[in-house]
Amino acid sequence: MIDYNFHLQQVEDQGYTLLERVVPLDFVERIRRRLFELAEAERANGRGWVYFNGTSQRPFNLMNKDTIFHEALLFEPMLEMMERILGHGFIMSNMTGNLLGPGAPEQPLHADTLAPVPQPYPEFPLYATALWFLDDWTAEGGAIQVVPRSHKLRRQPEHDRRYPDEINVSGPKGSMIVQHGCLWHGSGANRGNSWRAGLLPHFGRSYVRPQEDSVVSVRARNSSRPRRRASGNCSALTCGVSSMARNSRASATDQESR
Numbered sequence: 001m002i003d004y005n006f007h008l009q010q011v012e013d014q015g016y017t018l019l020e021r022v023v024p025l026d027f028v029e030r031i032r033r034r035l036f037e038l039a040e041a042e043r044a045n046g047r048g049w050v051y052f053n054g055t056s057q058r059p060f061n062l063m064n065k066d067t068i069f070h071e072a073l074l075f076e077p078m079l080e081m082m083e084r085i086l087g088h089g090f091i092m093s094n095m096t097g098n099l100l101g102p103g104a105p106e107q108p109l110h111a112d113t114l115a116p117v118p119q120p121y122p123e124f125p126l127y128a129t130a131l132w133f134l135d136d137w138t139a140e141g142g143a144i145q146v147v148p149r150s151h152k153l154r155r156q157p158e159h160d161r162r163y164p165d166e167i168n169v170s171g172p173k174g175s176m177i178v179q180h181g182c183l184w185h186g187s188g189a190n191r192g193n194s195w196r197a198g199l200l201p202h203f204g205r206s207y208v209r210p211q212e213d214s215v216v217s218v219r220a221r222n223s224s225r226p227r228r229r230a231s232g233n234c235s236a237l238t239c240g241v242s243s244m245a246r247n248s249r250a251s252a253t254d255q256e257s258r
């Protein structure tokens with residue numbers, strides 16, 4: 001049983017919460033395998049977004065690349081947390097993978113509230129991110145670093161500055177961090193010898209600008225895009241994953257949506 005009140009309180013107080021071993025491991029393995037296949041194919045066709053001196057890679061726009069990510073979008077504990085943080089009708093802003101290879105340096109700290117939003121940010125979150133651990137995340141192997149309670153400052157950190165109260169948030173494969181869109185964080189340096197994979201769905205309140213315009217970027221012929229069942233013609237990507245989830249707990253890949 002997930003204690004949502006506890007986790008929501010953690011997000012409010014600390015800026016993040018860790019849901020340990022919340023995603024079934026067979027689902028984690030399927031997502032991880034698909035992400036690495038996509039990454040390899042994108043490198044092979046020259047379109048891979050490789051960064052951190054070639055050590056790491058980000059497959060973007062995952063909703064357009066495999067329906068397994070539609071299943072991920074409908075993962076109930078994540079939706080429940082997002083609805084509590086962002087309110088009814090929240091939208092998916094983006095879904096990317098982050099594959100940190102051995103030798104990846106630490107990422108500059110930042111908050112996931114989009115740049116056009118003026119600072120100080122509002123007292124309530126406009127955005128929130130879920131980070132799925134597709135491997136064990138360890139301090140040695142590049143687990144995320146966060147500055148607890150920094151969301152209360154309602155601004156971005158200073159560029160390229162590190163802060164003394166920064167901590168690693170590590171945990172076993174299948175865990176998930178849910179974080180407030182104003183929390184300062186960044187991926188840690190990967191000093192290990194294996195990859196550290198993560199799935200990073202990003203969400204916003206119903207009225208904010210998403211990172212990615214899914215209406216345009218998810219091809220119409222990708223007919224299994226998750227739908228809000230109430231109206232039947234409105235994509236969950238833009239019209240509120242929360243109402244869609246409430247109206248149907250069914251998976252995005254069921255017969256109706258094919």
Ligand SMILES: O=C(O)CCC(=O)C(=O)O
Binds near residue numbers: 131143187188
């Ligand atoms: O993968 C991670 O640990 C965090 C990545 C991140 O913060 C980001 O891409 O905004």
